[in-house]
Amino acid sequence: MARAATDVSAVLVEGPWRHRLVAAHGARFHVAELGSGPLVLLLHDFPQFWWAWRAQLEGLAAAGYRAVAMDLRGYGASDKPPRGYDTPTSAADVAALVRSLGEREAVVVGHGVSGRTAWALPSLHPAEARAVVTVGAAHPLLSRSVLRERVSRTGAGVTGAALRRQVPVLPERSLLRGDGVEQVLRSRSGPGWPTAEDVRRYTEAVRVPFVAHSALEQHRWAVRSAVRADGRRFAAALRPGTDVPVLQVRGQLDPTVGRAALDAAARYAHGPHLVVEVPGAGHYVPEEAPERMTAVLTSWLARL
DSSP states (O other), rough: OOOOOOOGGGGOOSSSEEEEEEEEEEEEEEEEEOOOSSSSEOOOOOOOOOGGGGHHHHHHHHTTTEEEEETTTTHHHTTSSSOSSSSHHHHHHHHHHHHHTOSSSSEEEETTTHHHHHHHHHOGGGGEEEEEEEEEEEGGGHHHHHHHHHHHHHHSSSHHHHTTTTTSSSHHHHHHTTTHHHHHHHHHHHHHHHHHHHHHHHHHHHHHHHHHHHHHHHHHHHGGGGGGGHHHHHHHTTOOOOOOOOOEEEETTTTOOHHHHHHHHHGGGGGGGEEHHHHHHSSSSHHHHHHHHHHHHHHHHHTT
């Protein structure tokens, strides 16, 4: 039996932050905002929503920053149009959101699939990118080497799951029924995470109408664009690299990306480039090791 859809109010979790809908790039984006100061824009991973950054919202605000966690296009309480789930559109969404928030530039922090967006922003929209942080994400132009390394290091498990998302309909059903969301979270995390509450929240969030399909379309574009003209144009735009400061964070137990891939990104980071590994954490460092993630981020931001 199909489960009932979740009302979008389920993702509007109360807390010290303020919820807003912000018009940008022809769509409305939901954000949770806390603090004042230089803008730090936080982009969540799959299959999550803004709530993944709840600890960093408070930590960044306390350190003197305007912390904003957004729901990506197609997720949470943001608009879910039928198109636009490619990385160039995501980068344009972020750049427009920075301007709609009344800021000229931001430090953009991208986790997992949003790491591609963070890497792309300085190349596609340099005016809005003050600096870039990625968590559990390699540079988009290293995707093939990451795939090969992942198979040699962990076998076909995580990689096979990524490839199965390319087929229609069935991956959506896996997320919407049974424990599909929990399987994704546990296959990438270290010991002790997620909690039952984390599983419940993310499972509910994926069952908001259209979210499961929108989320999977991001993955489909990343794979299929490799042999299409739009993917070649995207790669050409990123090939020269970026001069803005770049911080890359990885949980040492993350099965999705290895340390070598983060080090290899130095060829595209012509400005200051720092790689930090967090012991005992898997892919979901902001939640598995929230205090450590916040400390790494605020310490690096203070040196910009």
